[in-house]
Structures are given as C-alpha cells and as structure tokens.
Amino acid sequence: MTERLYYHDSFLCQFDAEVLETAAVDLRTGLILDRSAFYPTSGGQVFDTGWILSGNSKLRVTEVTEKADGSVLHILEGTLRIEKGSQVHGQIDVDRRRDHMQQHSGQHVLSAAFVHLFNMPTVSFHMGTESCSIDLDTKNLTTAQVEAAEELANDVAMQNRSVGIRFVTQEEAQELGLRKMPPVERDKLRLIDIHDFDLTACGGTHVAATGQIGCILLRKTEKVRQGWRVEFVCGKRAIAMARHDYATLTESAGLCSNNIWDLPQQIRKFQEEARVSRKVNEQTLQELAEMYATRMLAGTPEQSGSFIITRVFVDRDLNFIKLLAQRLTRQNPKAVVLLASTVGQPALVFAQSTGQPFDMGALMKEALGRLGGRGGGSKDMAQGGPAQTEGLETVLAELAAKLRSGSHSATR
Numbered sequence: 001m002t003e004r005l006y007y008h009d010s011f012l013c014q015f016d017a018e019v020l021e022t023a024a025v026d027l028r029t030g031l032i033l034d035r036s037a038f039y040p041t042s043g044g045q046v047f048d049t050g051w052i053l054s055g056n057s058k059l060r061v062t063e064v065t066e067k068a069d070g071s072v073l074h075i076l077e078g079t080l081r082i083e084k085g086s087q088v089h090g091q092i093d094v095d096r097r098r099d100h101m102q103q104h105s106g107q108h109v110l111s112a113a114f115v116h117l118f119n120m121p122t123v124s125f126h127m128g129t130e131s132c133s134i135d136l137d138t139k140n141l142t143t144a145q146v147e148a149a150e151e152l153a154n155d156v157a158m159q160n161r162s163v164g165i166r167f168v169t170q171e172e173a174q175e176l177g178l179r180k181m182p183p184v185e186r187d188k189l190r191l192i193d194i195h196d197f198d199l200t201a202c203g204g205t206h207v208a209a210t211g212q213i214g215c216i217l218l219r220k221t222e223k224v225r226q227g228w229r230v231e232f233v234c235g236k237r238a239i240a241m242a243r244h245d246y247a248t249l250t251e252s253a254g255l256c257s258n259n260i261w262d263l264p265q266q267i268r269k270f271q272e273e274a275r276v277s278r279k280v281n282e283q284t285l286q287e288l289a290e291m292y293a294t295r296m297l298a299g300t301p302e303q304s305g306s307f308i309i310t311r312v313f314v315d316r317d318l319n320f321i322k323l324l325a326q327r328l329t330r331q332n333p334k335a336v337v338l339l340a341s342t343v344g345q346p347a348l349v350f351a352q353s354t355g356q357p358f359d360m361g362a363l364m365k366e367a368l369g370r371l372g373g374r375g376g377g378s379k380d381m382a383q384g385g386p387a388q389t390e391g392l393e394t395v396l397a398e399l400a401a402k403l404r405s406g407s408h409s410a411t412r
C-alpha cells in the first residue's frame with residue numbers, strides 16, 4: 001500500500017519517499033513508493049505528472065496508476081537504475097494539479113447545484129484534456145435549467161465556501177446523508193465537504209475554498225443513453241476556452257460584419273442568399289443545356305438513323321453534361337451522345353434516346369478499358385470517371401465512328 005499524501009493535503013507538491021518496488025513497464029521504469037503525493041487515475045479524475053529525483057537524476061513522471069492492492073505505480077520516462085529501499089524526492093507538476101483541482105471541485109459544485117435545483121443526480125464524471133463532462137440522470141434538460149445551474153454554481157464559487165476533507169466510517173456516512181456513496185465498501189470514507197452546500201465521498205484532489213475554482217462555464221449539452229451529458233470547464237480552462245471562442249467569433253465577424261453578436265443574423269442572411277443563388281444557377285444551367293442541345297443537334301447530320309454527338313467540355317462540370325445528355329435525348333428521339341468533362345474530377349456521360357439500338361453501359365466499359373477508371377450504367381445511360389484525360393477526344397471520336405459504321409450495336 002502507498003500512503004496517499006494528497007488525501008490530507010491537495011496542495012502538497014514536494015515529498016520524500018522510499019522505493020518499495022521497481023518494475024519495467026514497456027521499457028519504462030515503474031516505481032512503487034511507500035508514500036506519494038501523485039494522484040493516480042481514478043474516479044473520473046486523471047493522473048498527476050511531475051518528476052522523481054534520485055541522486056543526480058531527474059526523471060519525468062508521465063503516468064500514474066492505481067494497482068489492485070492499493071499501491072500507486074509511478075511510470076517514468078526513460079530508464080532509471082534504482083535500488084529497492086533507496087530514497088527519492090517527488091515533485092508534482094503544479095499547473096496540471098491546480099487545473100485538475102479546479103475541474104474536479106467545480107464538478108462537485110455543479111453536480112450539487114443540479115441536485116439542489118432540479119433533483120438531477122450525477123451518474124458519471126469525465127475529465128478530458130480540453131473539457132469535462134457529467135452525465136445527469138434525467139429525461140429532460142432545458143436551456144433554462146442549464147443556465148440556472150451555472151448561475152448557482154458560480155454563486156457558490158464566489159461565496160468562497162470552505163472545502164474540507166473528513167474521514168468517517170460507513171455508519172457515520174449513512175447518517176450524514178451524502179450526495180453520493182462510493183460503490184465499493186471501505187471501512188473509512190473520505191468526504192469532501194463544501195460548507196453548507198455539498199457533502200460527498202471522493203478520493204480526488206480538491207481546492208481549499210470554492211473561490212479557487214474560479215468560474216464554472218457550462219458549454220454543450222447532449223442526450224445520452226442514461227440521461228443528459230453536460231460539458232463544462234472551470235478556472236483557467238474556462239478563461240482559455242472563452243478567449244478561444246472570442247477569437248473565433250471575432251475572426252468570423254471580421255469576415256462579414258462588425259459585431260460578433262450580429263453573426264447568427266448575418267449567417268442566416270448568407271444562407272438565404274446562397275439558397276436563392278443556387279436556385280437561379282440551377283434554372284440558368286437548365287436553360288443553357290436546352291440551348292446547347294438545340295444548337296448541337298442542328299449542327300449534326302443524321303447517319304444510319306442516329307444523330308451521334310460527341311463533345312469534351314473543359315469548362316462545364318459533370319452536373320452540366322448530365323443535364324445536357326438529358327436534354328439532347330429528350331429533344332431528339334434518335335440522339336446518341338458521348339460527353340466528357342475535364343472540370344474537377346474528369347467524367348464521362350453516355351446516353352441515347354429510348355429506342356436507339358446501342359448499349360451505353362457496354363460502350364462505357366470499352367471507353368474505360370482504354371482510359372482506366374470506374375463506371376457503368378444501363379443500355380440507355382452510363383456514367384464513368386476516367387483515370388486520365390489524355391486521349392479522351394480520340395477515344396470518343398473512335399467510339400462514335402464505330403457507332404456510325406454500325407459495328408457496335410446491342411440489338412441490331
């Protein structure tokens with residue numbers, strides 16, 4: 001067993017200890033000490049990092065875990081030759097610890113706020129590297145409720161209530177009426193007591209008074225299987241997050257208007273303009289395709305009962321050549337069209353009017369056999385994406401010549 005120094009003092013960041021055991025963990029050194037201020041990942045809170053000093057060496061502690069027997073395993077970066085029984089000095093990364101204390105203590109206040117206001121218990125807590133979340137056992141959660149909980153939590157932070165640590169027996173804990181009892185039976189329970197606001201069993205590192213949490217900022221809420229998830233950040237993280245949000249909004253506002261608060265209105269306006277513009281563009285393209293079709297058919301002679309048209313477009317996309325193929329085959333009952341576009345991803349569209357004797361799917365296979373790429377289709381309509389555009393004109397011209405000569409036919 002490792003004596004947990006943080007149980008009694010979350011602000012203790014330096015300590016001396018004796019090495020009880022060493023172990024190799026994936027080419028790294030693992031240390032078990034008789035006492036430690038390092039917090040191992042547990043109860044939703046992630047581990048501390050820091051340093052272990054031994055003689056002239058100072059090695060980074062990159063991970064801390066809890067073993068089944070209650071000992072704390074410190075995993076060091078690199079290898080350290082160290083004897084069992086030797087003395088080491090531990091240093092906690094203070095900034096990371098402070099951040100964890102702010103997030104975790106903020107979580108207690110927030111969870112208690114949801115219970116006080118709406119009787120919504122917290123069923124789980126997650127501390128991420130960017131933000132934290134709690135899952136509330138509730139069917140519904142409104143924006144007004146989220147705002148009320150945020151307000152109460154921040155009031156409690158500003159009241160700077162003391163946060164005490166107490167150790168009690170199971171029986172004593174039952175009588176105290178804790179917000180949350182631990183799932184495992186232990187003879188002694190560690191309680192975190194936020195004066196006159198919240199009392200709960202917890203092994204985490206906490207602030208000494210709620211003012212040290214700083215602010216508590218609620219962000220996203222989402223429906224999850226067991227209730228509602230509330231994402232939040234506290235203390236310096238909340239400031240960093242708010243700054244990031246503000247920078248993002250300012251940059252966005254700079255692109256379109258002068259005030260960040262006008263952004264939603266501005267974006268709605270852009271969306272409406274884009275919708276209208278898409279509609280106009282669609283209409284224009286259809287009219288253009290209609291005109292192209294008329295002109296192309298007028299310039300094409302009928303040969304062996306078909307009007308065979310080929311064309312490679314370097315300035316019109318797949319969408320347009322599909323429209324055009326549609327118009328051509330609709331305008332003339334004897335049209336056979338082999339179209340290509342080299343705009344963006346090169347594309348092929350082959351189509352014939354219903355009743356024409358060729359097989360567009362087979363023709364597409366033949367074209368792609370020469371150009372590479374994938375595609376296919378039916379007898380009257382086929383689409384493909386050639387792997388190359390080199391030789392495209394030639395392939396289309398040769399296929400058209402084959403059709404005219406009657407050597408390529410499905411049913412004739």
Ligand SMILES: [Zn+2]
Pocket residue numbers: 104108192202203204
């Ligand atoms: Zn806690």
